[in-house]
Amino acid sequence: MxxxxxxxxxxxxxxxxxxxxxxxxxxxxxxxxxxxxxxxxxxxxxxxxxxxxxxxxxxxxxxxxxxxxxxxxxxxxxxxxxxxxxxxxxxxxSQNDAKAAALRDDGHGPKVYFSKPASVSEPPKTSKQLKEEILADEMGDGWVGxxxxxxxxxxxxxxxxxxxxxxxxxxxxxxxxxxxxxxxxxxxxxxxxxxxxxxxxxxxxxxxxxxxxxxxxxxxxxxxxxxxxxxxxxxxxxxxx
Incomplete structure (x- = not known):
């Protein structure tokens, strides 16, 4: 047993x-x-x-x-x-937002930034991709309705x-x-x-x-x-x- x-x-x-x-x-x-x-x-x-x-x-x-x-x-x-x-x-x-938050805490990007929609099905992004997005700080499509x-x-x-x-x-x-x-x-x-x-x-x-x-x-x-x-x-x- x-x-x-x-x-x-x-x-x-x-x-x-x-x-x-x-x-x-x-x-x-x-x-x-x-x-x-x-x-x-x-x-x-x-x-x-x-x-x-x-x-x-x-x-x-x-x-x-x-x-x-x-x-x-x-x-x-x-x-x-x-x-x-x-x-x-x-x-x-989201896994990408968690990783992006860690990068921001580590000094990457501005302290004030645009918040973007997330999805539970979004594919994971590399640190390089996220750093580029953080530095670009684009508004994106935002939220509609x-x-x-x-x-x-x-x-x-x-x-x-x-x-x-x-x-x-x-x-x-x-x-x-x-x-x-x-x-x-x-x-x-x-x-x-x-x-x-x-x-x-x-x-x-x-x-x-x-x-x-x-x-x-x-x-x-x-x-x-x-x-x-x-x-x-x-x-x-x-x-x-």
Whole structure:
């Protein structure tokens, strides 16, 4: 009989016995995220995002004690008293935008530049190609009509589907509840959420996202969009500083 794989290691990030303890625990665990060219790693982004998620939601007295642990597959486990929730994290960014951001952090191109549409299906570009584009800093075709909202909804669905596949894989720990937290870097200037969310909801229903994730949270630097099977809410981000 094959040996069972070792249990994933867990590290406690936050433990708050009472609701009044939570703000200080969040501040103590809070981090900043280095630039793409300066030692940034996936755990930095995961911690940055989950701290802001926990700092931005409302709590009841019955949800304490609260404990957050870092682990793998899923990335976190959150205990709200006797309710146990797995939290999976992903970053929504195109591979070319991530590489371009690293080049910009390393000093290539102007600090202020034109934002361009991205696609989840775009082929990877070489560093040479991206440096040439960064230095040229051309406006490009930009966004027409509701293309920003459609592109954003398509991208969010793409990253949800990738995590759906991961959550159903071998070695993934199942908890009674599973949330997905998306750290959103997708280019969508002046995004109109009132137009974008119905598009996203239609696509999430089509791919059966709610059969895997109880809630999906989409975080940027200002807002958190919270979606479940029937409702959505928008929260201001508390940076816990």
């Amino acid at each position: 094959a040996a069972k794989p070792p249990a994933p290691k867990e590290r406690e990030v936050i433990h708050a016995r009472r609701i009044d303890d939570l703000p200080a625990r969040l501040r103590a665990a809070n981090i900043s995220v280095p630039g793409w060219a300066h030692g940034r790693n996936s755990e930095d982004a995961e911690l940055y995002a989950v701290i802001r998620l926990l700092a931005s939601r409302r709590y009841g007295m019955s949800e304490f004690p609260l404990t957050l642990k870092k682990r793998e597959r899923p990335d976190f486990v959150l205990a709200l008293n006797d309710v146990v929730i797995g939290i999976e994290h992903t970053e929504a960014i 509701d293309s920003a909202e459609r592109g954003w909804a398509e991208a969010m669905t793409h990253f949800v589907e990738k995590k759906m596949t991961s959550a159903q894989g071998e070695g993934y720990t199942r908890y009674p509840h599973l949330w997905l937290l998306i750290y959103d870097h997708w280019p969508a200037p002046a995004l109109d959420l009132h137009k974008a969310l119905p598009l996203l909801r239609t696509q999430l229903e089509a791919c059966s996202a709610w059969s895997i994730f109880e809630r999906v949270f989409i975080l940027d630097e200002d807002l958190i969009v919270e979606l479940n099977e029937s409702t959505e809410n928008i929260h201001c981000v508390n940076h816990s500083e």
